[in-house]
Amino acid sequence: MYRVDGKSSCKEIVVASPLTSQQTFESLEKLLSTKLIELPRVEKEVPEEAEAKAAFVLPDIPASWPVPMERTRFDPDLMAAEEGPEEELRRLILYYHGNLKAVNYYQLLGLEPDADVKSVRRAYFKLSKVFHPDRFFRQKLGVFREMVETIFRWLNDAHKVLSDKRRKAEYDALLGRGVLGPWQLEEEPQVQQREAPAKERQEVMKPRRPLADLLAEAKIHERAGEFRAAFDLYEEALKQRRSPELMNRSAECLIRLKEDLDLAESRARGAISAAPDVARYWVALAFICELTERATSAIEHYGQALVLDPHHQGALTRLQFLMSHES
Structure with missing residues (x-):
């Protein structure tokens, strides 16, 4: 849906879409029903102008x-x-x-x-x-x-x-x-770990906390706005169960912190790979793209979220904002 930019015709969108023609038209109808998009007829771009736009x-x-x-x-x-x-x-x-x-x-x-x-x-x-x-x-x-x-x-x-x-x-x-x-500072703990193998063995022998306890405590921290603590607990929970919901919650914590966005994107994409039909996972990935200044990708992912859930207010608001600034 990243081609729904107010400039492309329906034919151009269908050609660019990875979906079938029928699926693409159904997706466009859902977005049109929300009055979010318009599909104006535009004149063809002069080849010289297109070449100038692409020049760098x-x-x-x-x-x-x-x-x-x-x-x-x-x-x-x-x-x-x-x-x-x-x-x-x-x-x-x-x-x-x-x-x-x-x-x-x-x-x-x-x-x-x-x-x-x-x-x-x-x-x-x-x-x-x-x-x-x-x-x-x-x-x-x-x-x-x-x-x-x-x-x-x-x-x-x-x-x-x-x-x-x-x-x-x-x-x-x-x-x-x-x-x-900072990437060099992240590599320093590896040296410290090699210097204390006994401590490592002691850490390995520690009993795991029950998954339910980890999730309950993580949600408490999340509601209190303590996103770093919540993230650490979700990551610990992921070692026990690799569920898409846990990956997305981990990503959402990092989004709130605006830190470690590479890891946040990895978690969000992991959630989508496991459960591609959940709109909230696409919204998380779209917001990460916004934070890393990839507007076109963000528009595409918000559009996919709205295809899955046309009433998702967060996706609708952000998509309207981005498209108004793209035009």
Whole structure:
């Protein structure tokens, strides 16, 4: 339903939809009955205009990265993959994706450490024009789509940190300790675990708490707005039972916290994979897409939620908001 953008005709939507023609028309009828969408007749776009819209400029290759792009050896299987962007952009995606954990946020954006907020935003928006997932709408990217989404999330994180005075100061302090980014801090506990094997064995021997107790306590924390505590309990419960409801509740806690959105998306997609007919799971995934600035994907997922439940007020409100800003 991501093609219901106020510009595409019914024929174009049917062609783009993964559903059958009958299923697509039924879905459109449900959305039309809510008076959420309109399907106006529009003139065909002039080819030159379409080409201009798609045009973008490849960014300058950062000179401060550990291995220059011209000396990088790219996986021949990925370069020869049937699905993916054109060769030059394919190399760029592989280069950026392969260096994410090897450079700091300044290097990622191609900036000097003394860059001001305007420079940070300018660099971020320049790279967003290349790596924003919505730019590849309807393109068959194969494995490159996940790479693009990962690169964009890192660019988004770099922008948020370096454009905020307090967070930038904290990040600069990390760099002073030789830490490139928070991902390295997440790897440190592994060293501590190897230093205390006896404690590990003791933890393993602890009896599991009953699942019902975990869920009851998690819901209490959730109602109290203590989403981190609720998330930890839902994650503990997931070790006992991998249910879609628990995965979605875990994702919803992270959405409330606006933290660990990669994990939140993984949990939301897991819930949808196990139970694709639950509208609430699609709403959670859509909201994560909003938080990570993937408006087109969010519109698609809110639309799917409304196909499943045309009266879902949350999905309806967010979809109306996004579509009003897209037009």
